[in-house]
Amino acid sequence: MSEESTREADAAAAEGRPRKRLRADAQRSTDALLTAAAEVFATSGVDAPVREITAKAGVGAGTLYRHFPQRSDLIAAVFRHEVDACADSAPSLAARYEPAEALAKWLQRFAGFIATKRGLSAALHSGDPAYDTLPSYFEQRFMPVLGALLDSAAKAGEIRSDVDPEDLLVATRNLTLPAQEDDNGHTPRMIALLVDGLRYGAPAREAR
């Protein structure tokens, strides 16, 4: 994830924060906080105590507030961080698997990402301007990624070619909604089904 700092800086620039290379220790702290916060948010929700996050990150409270003065800053940063991780996983999947398989694997990955985002909707709609750019960031990062995966698979004749990336993104997200705490693998099964649906109308199949 070497381009992460660049991405962060981009986001910073977009928000008007001064764009500057972080000192090594500051970068370490920031990374540790983002990782710890992601875990804590996933298990205890976004309202988890600050100390739980700083303890897991092995960092003092002052350090957290230095980098993320507002709680919303941290939440938004974690969100962007995970969006990036999910989106960046696509190329390596594309390199390792056949196009349709890469698409299937990435959708599963994406569903996993969405599943950890329960309880964020309340924050998103809190009116805090720190969240204003998140939806568009979500779209900007995921649409091209999914578009590319679809394209490759379609070009390879492994799936049909009349699928709108946005439809598929929304559908996948919605599939994760009914999932309860333990859903016995419901979501992965449903996504697999969706991908099979994509394969159904593929030229390679029609041709035989």
Next chain:
Amino acid sequence: MSEESTREADAAAAEGRPRKRLRADAQRSTDALLTAAAEVFATSGVDAPVREITAKAGVGAGTLYRHFPQRSDLIAAVFRHEVDACADSAPSLAARYEPAEALAKWLQRFAGFIATKRGLSAALHSGDPAYDTLPSYFEQRFMPVLGALLDSAAKAGEIRSDVDPEDLLVATRNLTLPAQEDDNGHTPRMIALLVDGLRYGAPAREAR
């Protein structure tokens, strides 16, 4: 509001709490808390500090927790209290004004009630079972009241007679939504317009 204690007891019975006459001082405390909480919720939202409420009510913290062990209990009680106050205002309006005018005045009153309920939707959807009965309570109390006002006005020939109470309730509520902090009397004007719409098709008018 002499029937209030009865109503409270009804609600209590409906929820399985023991139905019992409160001691005089306990009744005073409860009333003071409900009144104070209503004001505080309106100005500072439902997340306002407990001490702000107890201070305004002139009551100790222990007293609040005695009567409302959970915050959701207090919120629900305030809600019911205000629903009652709004619903109970209809008869006196009906006695003082011509039917259509009473209807208009009550809808304005209802709009005022709704306007103070912003920020409650988050609580309502929090999943706390204490709120489960509130929507039906809302409907049970308001539908008959509005139905009676409509009936009277229709029977007097002052408005058309093909209006569904539920439609009107929802419409009025929705009219208050776009209102900002200072909307320069937007909502009252829109409601007046709505009532004029009701009057338009009235028999008394058609007959001339």
Next chain:
DNA sequence: TGCTAAGCGGAACACTGTTCCGTATCGTTC
């Protein structure tokens, strides 16, 4: 190697929800 700005840690503070218990009040009985 030494210097300086940047960054760090965590004690300390302010504010919150919640509990607890000695005291006060109510309603009843005689």
Next chain:
DNA sequence: GAACGATACGGAACAGTGTTCCGCTTAGCA
């Protein structure tokens, strides 16, 4: 109206939280 038990009250005390502050440490550079 006096006495008494049950009920309710008040607010200090406690525990948990977010946030600030500042002496100390470290990274980067000359």
